[in-house]
Amino acid sequence: MREPSSLRYNASLTVDLAILTIRGERLNVLLIERGKPPFPGRLALPGGFVLDDEDLDRAAARELWEETGIGEGLHMEQLRTYAAPGRDPRGRVASVAYLAIAPDLPVPVAGTDAAAARWVPVGEEGELAFDHGDILGDAVERARAKLEYSPLATAFCREPFTIADLRSVYEVVWGVRVDPRNFHRKVTGVDDFIVATGERRSLPTGRPAALYRRGRAELLYPPMMRPGRPDEVAS
Structure with missing residues (x-):
């Protein structure tokens, strides 16, 4: 075993952000x-090195x-740490990744180390x-999974929202069609998932x-299961 004095400790720490929205x-x-x-x-995820006076969440x-x-006003949570040797050609760099979600985020402005910044549909980002x-x-799968057992879908919606707005989130994130009546029954049957405001929104057709x-x-509880699992909500 090598003595501690012969080891090299030169790792750096970064944060990377998987920022998702529906557009x-x-x-x-x-x-x-x-x-x-x-x-x-x-193309890359936004992120950067953690400053000496920062903790991870602040960075x-x-x-x-x-x-x-x-x-x-948005949802942000730590995803996991990525620290495989060789992941960064500049040296040994570990990155703590975060998942961030907000409704209909604006067109971004490139930061100081970026030539451009833009929204890209998931699946069309290339390498x-x-x-x-x-x-x-990993971030997309985390979002898909948490839609099943947490109220994360509401983070994609501006309040107040309709049940159709919420259903659209499940359809977009899961990539499936969801039966409207079944979805309405399940969403309203989960205790304190959503709360009626007492107001209504006029629609182009039909009732407000x-x-x-x-x-x-x-x-x-009960969870909103994805297609292919028991008690699924999709048709």
């Missing part, structure tokens, strides 16, 4: 075009603000820099739709 009835991810090496010109919030101009393709895949806001539930 044009498609699940989109915010990507930047890298303006500096490594991988100049390649992620700073990067989110710099890339989107949004500092509050991303570093291991960001793996991070994005009831409006809702997120309730206080942290877990959904």
